[in-house]
Amino acid sequence: MIIILGGGLTGLTSAYQLEKNRKNYLLFEKENVLGGLCRSVEKNGFVFDYTGHFLHFSEEQRSVKDFVFNLLKNDLLKIHRNAKIYTKYSETKDKLLPYPYQANIKFLSKEIRKNCLLQLLNSQLLLKTKKIFNFEDYLIKNFGSKITKYFFKPYNEKLWKEKIYNITTSWAKKFVPIPDLEEILDSFLKKRLKDYGYNTYFYYPKNYGIQKLIDEIKSRLNNKKILTSLEVIKIDYKKKEIFFKHGNTYHTIKYDKLISTIPLPELLKITNFSSQIKNVSYNLKYSSVLCFNIVLNKPVLKGIHWIYFPDKDVIFYRLGCYHNISKFLVLPNYGSLYVEVGFKKNQKYDENKIFNQVVKDLIKTKIIFSEKQIVFYDILKIPYAYVIYDFYKDKVVPYILKFLKKNDIYSIGRYGEWKYSYMTENIQDAINTVNIL
Numbered sequence: 001m002i003i004i005l006g007g008g009l010t011g012l013t014s015a016y017q018l019e020k021n022r023k024n025y026l027l028f029e030k031e032n033v034l035g036g037l038c039r040s041v042e043k044n045g046f047v048f049d050y051t052g053h054f055l056h057f058s059e060e061q062r063s064v065k066d067f068v069f070n071l072l073k074n075d076l077l078k079i080h081r082n083a084k085i086y087t088k089y090s091e092t093k094d095k096l097l098p099y100p101y102q103a104n105i106k107f108l109s110k111e112i113r114k115n116c117l118l119q120l121l122n123s124q125l126l127l128k129t130k131k132i133f134n135f136e137d138y139l140i141k142n143f144g145s146k147i148t149k150y151f152f153k154p155y156n157e158k159l160w161k162e163k164i165y166n167i168t169t170s171w172a173k174k175f176v177p178i179p180d181l182e183e184i185l186d187s188f189l190k191k192r193l194k195d196y197g198y199n200t201y202f203y204y205p206k207n208y209g210i211q212k213l214i215d216e217i218k219s220r221l222n223n224k225k226i227l228t229s230l231e232v233i234k235i236d237y238k239k240k241e242i243f244f245k246h247g248n249t250y251h252t253i254k255y256d257k258l259i260s261t262i263p264l265p266e267l268l269k270i271t272n273f274s275s276q277i278k279n280v281s282y283n284l285k286y287s288s289v290l291c292f293n294i295v296l297n298k299p300v301l302k303g304i305h306w307i308y309f310p311d312k313d314v315i316f317y318r319l320g321c322y323h324n325i326s327k328f329l330v331l332p333n334y335g336s337l338y339v340e341v342g343f344k345k346n347q348k349y350d351e352n353k354i355f356n357q358v359v360k361d362l363i364k365t366k367i368i369f370s371e372k373q374i375v376f377y378d379i380l381k382i383p384y385a386y387v388i389y390d391f392y393k394d395k396v397v398p399y400i401l402k403f404l405k406k407n408d409i410y411s412i413g414r415y416g417e418w419k420y421s422y423m424t425e426n427i428q429d430a431i432n433t434v435n436i437l
Contacts, residue, residue, distance in 0.1 A: 001254065002437065003028065003242060005232060006261035008036025009423055010413030012217045013067075013430035014259050019221060021434065026253070027221075028244065032229045034218055036261075038423060040209030043378055047329045048293035050380050051338050052306060052320045053210035054079075054202040057424055064427045068203070071216040076203045077326060084307045086314070086365055089150055094366065099308065100177050101151040102143050103184055112150065119144030124181050135167040135389075142178050152176075155310035158317040160388055161287040161344040168389045171420045207328045235271040237407050257408045257437055263384045263415040264400070277403070280396050284418065285388035288343045290351070291380040292316075292358055296335035296373045299323045314361045315354070316341050334375070337367075342385070351379060387418050410437075 002018060004011045007029030018025045033039065037050045055076075057065045069076070083099035090097050091109050098104045105116045123144040132138050135156070139148040156164050205212035218226070227246065234243040235258070242253050260267050265281035299321075301307070306320035322329040322336035330336045339358055343349060355377065362368045387393070397418050404411050412429040414421045421429075 001026065002257045002259065003253070003255040004259045004261070005267070006036060006413075006416070007031070007034040007226065007228065008261055008413070009038040009214065009217075010261040010416065010426040010430050011036070011259070012214065012221070013427050014261070014412075014434055015221055015225065016217050017431055017434035018437075019225075023434075023437070025225060027226045028230045028232060028242075029226070029228045030231050030262075034226070034228065035211060035214040037382060038210055039214055040211035041378070041380070043293075044295075044376065045331045046293075046295055046322075046334075046336055047209040047211075048322070048336070048338065048378060048380065049209050049211075050382060051289065051291045051340055053423060054204055054325075055213075055423055056200075056202045061424050061428060063431060064424045067427060067431070068213070068424070071220075072205060072213060075206050075212060077206055079202055079204060079305070079325065081200055081202060082303055082305050082324075084304055085151065086307050086309050086311070087150065088311060096304075096307065102147055102177075105147065105184075108150075112146070116144065116146040116150070119146040120181070120184065132169060134165045135169055135172060136165040138169045138172055139164070139176075151310050154312055155308060155317065158310065158312070159287070159342060160386055161342050161347075162285065162388050162390070166390050168391060168394050170394055171389050175420065204325055206326055209329060232270060235267075237271050237273065237409060240408070255408075258410065259433060260404075260409060260411045261413040261416045264397070264411055264418040267409075267411060267416070268400070271409075277400065280400060283392055284397075285390055285393070286345055286384050287386045287388065288345065288347070289382040289385035290341045290343070290349070290354060291382060292337075292339040292341070292355060292377055293322075293380065294337045294339060294358075294362075294377045295330075295375040296337065296368065297375055298333060298373070299330075299335040300337075300367060309365070314365060315357045316361065319367070355379075384415050387415070387420055389420065393418065 002023060002025040004014050004025060004027040007027055011027055012034060015025060015027045038053055040047050040049050055068060084096040085099055085101050086095055087097060088095060089108050089112050092107055097107045105113045108116060120143060123141055132141055139152045153164055160167060230244055230246045232242055232244045240255050242255060244251055265284050268278055268281035301321050303324060304321055305324055306318060308318055309316055316339045319337050319339040322338065341354055341358065359371050401411055401417065410433050411417060412433050413426045
């Protein structure tokens with residue numbers, strides 16, 4: 001018997017693969033609905049995700065692309081990314097730069113773009129000699145001190161809720177595009193734009209938000225093997241037993257292999273590991289997010305999919321436009337935004353105060369011009385949002401995952417493997433794991 005903990009995208013894909021391979025399994029989900037953070041909610045005719053959930057495929061992910069396309073068939077939109085960066089240093093009227101910042105410094109005010117270019121050139125000359133100890137070193141070495149100062153440092157410290165000199169570089173190459181210096185100069189002089197990054201094009205369901213993907217996977221599973229509203233209380237990894245509560249009754253079940261997609265700290269807390277391993281769970285850092293889904297009385301930001309906000313005097317670090325992704329997410333002639341505000345692990349906050357500041361900053365940045373444009377809003381909470389890549393995490397997590405695997409526990413996915421990843425990578429994790437069981 002294989003037990004899967006967590007009914008999000010990684011857990012459901014694992015179940016799909018196990019069923020396809022005719023292996024015996026059960027999936028346990030604590031909530032009464034499936035999808036985890038990869039799901040949508042509907043309110044008053046509007047569809048919201050737990051922030052932007054977009055699909056993008058690397059060249060190596062042929063099996064993942066086939067998996068998604070076979071599920072969604074003709075119900076997929078292919079969208080050419082139009083992302084922007086809001087900064088008060090921009091020379092443009094709307095203060096919006098094309099993404100990524102490092103390839104579009106020509107849009108900055110004259111003195112700042114001059115300093116950014118000089119520091120960028122200087123960093124490239126010293127590229128082979130400068131040592132890298134942390135993410136801040138990585139940025140300065142590749143982009144120079146000014147681009148780091150005006151964008152990367154403030155944005156990433158808003159996102160991670162951690163000083164960038166405490167963050168490692170093990171995640172950076174995949175998520176921080178490094179344009180060739182010649183391309184940057186070509187763009188600077190000729191004002192030509194080029195796409196960079198892993199999500200130049202992305203895919204998204206036409207209807208029902210990202211929930212459509214979850215529903216399609218679920219429809220192909222044996223419902224008797226999917227148990228919701230089930231809380232795992234304790235795991236005995238030596239006896240391979242799981243103790244859980246389902247309704248008002250308590251049960252015990254044996255397993256041969258365990259696939260865990262729940263957050264790694266939660267798995268460590270409920271399993272009878274030694275105190276040395278259990279203590280790891282308390283020292284792993286992460287940030288949390290409040291996602292404000294806001295409906296407006298008319299669309300805004302025509303054609304823009306999302307915007308990054310590095311400036312410290314704006315409370316949110318990113319917002320996205322549902323109405324520019326798919327017309328089926330909104331009612332006709334309305335606008336719909338997701339606005340993300342980050343918090344430190346276990347940080348307390350007042351939702352009403354945060355929302356009031358969000359509104360003020362939407363007006364300040366001229367996304368909207370009056371609070372009267374807001375029809376209603378909804379709040380979605382994401383307790384585990386971004387895994388912090390500090391030196392402790394990089395040291396202990398590989399050891400923990402190796403130890404778990406030796407004991408037939410496969411902790412996978414974004415939060416199971418405790419990493420910064422995207423949906424298609426999590427699907428790949430599930431496929432790879434089931435293939436070796």
